[in-house]
Amino acid sequence: MATIVLVHGLWSDGSIWAAVMSELRAMGHQPVAAQLSLESMADDVASVRRTLATVPGPVLLAGWSYGGAVIGEAAIGVSNVCALAYIAAFAPAEGESVSGLSRKYPGSLIPDHVVVAGDYSYMARDHFGEVLAADAPADLIALAAATQKFVRIGVDRVKVGRPAWLDLPTFYLVASGDEAVPPMLQREMAERMGASVTEMASSHAPLLSHPREVAEFLDSACDGVGFRGR
DSSP, X not given: OOXXXXXXXXXXXXXXXXXXXXXXXXTTOEEEEOOOOOSXXXXXXXXXXXXXXXXXXXXXXXXXXXXXXXXXXXXXXXXXXXXXXXXXXXXXXTTOOHHHHHTSSSOXXXXXXXXXXXTEEEEOGGGHHHHHOTTSOHHHHHHHHHHOOOEETTGGGOOOOSOGGXXXXXXXXXXXXXXXXXXXXXXXXXXXXXXXXXXXSOOSOHHHHOHHHHXXXXXXXXXXXXXXXX
C-alpha cells in the first residue's frame, strides 16, 4: 500500500488525524502525521520536508485547511511525493496567501470567533465546534478545542511560490457544509488545479466527523495514481 503523510491546519496538531490514521492503517496504508509549529510558513514547510525524508515512497501528501498551502510548497523538488490530496484545504497559486484567499468570499465564521492573544491567535474554545466541526461528536470537539495550538499572527499571510499542484496529480475533498472555508472557494481552487473532486456533506473538519469517509477518499486517491500493490 501507500505511505500517506498528513498535514494539519491552524489551531490544531497532528493528533487531529488520529481517527483517519486508524482507518488508513486498517486499509493497509502507512499514515504519518507531520507536526507543524505554526510559527512561520517556512518552519512548517521545513517540518513537512523533514517528515517526508523519513518515509518511503511513493507518498500521497495530504493537507487539511492551512495544511493545503503547506503541502503545495513542501512537495516541490521532493521526488518521493507522487500525488497531493486536499481536504477542505487552501491551495494558493503563486503570489497568493491563505489570508488573501480567505477574504475572497463571505460566509466564514472564523473572523467572528478567533481570539488574538499577543502575537498569537486561538479559536474561542466554546465556539470551536460551531466554526470548525459542528457535525463532530461533542467529546471530540471538546478535546480538539482544548488541545489546539496557538498560531503566530501572520503565518497565513505569506505569499507562496510556484505550487507543486501544477506538476502532480491532485485530489480535492470539498466539505459542502463548511463554515470556515466557503465551499464556493474550495470548488474554485479545485477546478483551477484540475483536481479530481469529491464532495462530502461535512463541516470544515471531516477528519473528526467523517474519518472513515476521509480515509476512503485518500485510499481512492492512492488507487487513482496506481499506488496500490506497490
